[in-house]
Amino acid sequence: MSSPTDGPAEPDEHRRYACHLRALATVGADDEPTLVNEILQDPDQAMAQSAVARHIEDRARLLLTDERFPGWVHTMTGVIGERDFLTRRLTEWTLLAAIAQDKPWAPGQVTAASDWFQRKAVEILTSPDALALLAGQGRTRRVRAAAGQRLRQQGHQHLTT
Template sequence: MNVHEMLQNPDEHVRFAAYLDKLGHVADPDEVDRVGSVLTDPDQTMAQSAVLRHLDRRAAGLYPGPPYEGWAQALAQATIDHPFLAQGLREWSVFRAVTLKLPWQPDDLLAASNWLQLKTAAGTNTEAIEILAEAGRTKRIRNTARAGLSHRSES
């Protein structure tokens, strides 16, 4: 079933699952076009949710290595008209920088979503964890960061 055939199915749950399947099996050179095709679905909430799930899956596998940067740049162009998706890519880039100890800005981390702050608070970058222990957005984030710092001081 191609993307155009998927659009003919009125059930967004069926289309969502089909999009995830198609995105999960797309060859790298075709990924940007496939993402663009999914984003033509009239149900933008569903389409963007499928693309975000795909971006999260791909970013989780790519972020530690050099291919991430080219991939993120290409997908940033494909999602430029979709602020929700562009924000998700930016957050993966902040996570990558913090985790790999590349240059990053504390303000980027503090402005990030609860998801990114919590993921970072449970990570290994002491500087980031200290920032989140003090100024994380939620009590859960601050407590997770403090627990991580306390665990480190006991080791």
């Protein structure tokens, strides 16, 4: 029996979310698709997709400039299926990886991308071309200012349009 000073119990979905994050943080590459699939079977889809989105961010950051990135994206695409939010996030990480790896990308992809993408790009990319584009045409004042600041920190000048 709990005492009145214990406070309310943590909701079950909060415990499952924390458990999912712990499992995802330590999963090996071979077991990752199975674990992600299992988590996505959770009845609380918002919580499950949130845990997987966080994992995608953590893993994508680690693999961003790694030659294994495309294979990982292909595998994850098959696992997440038709879940729009997760598909969009994986697509945006793929664009971030292309820019980080100095592979072809189009300015329109960057300017049309989500606010999340533009903020993340300013945070992690070092490409003067991408940062200059965001400094001049980023969707929000915050993105434009941060991109301009990153360029100045890197010793680059930019023209705002």
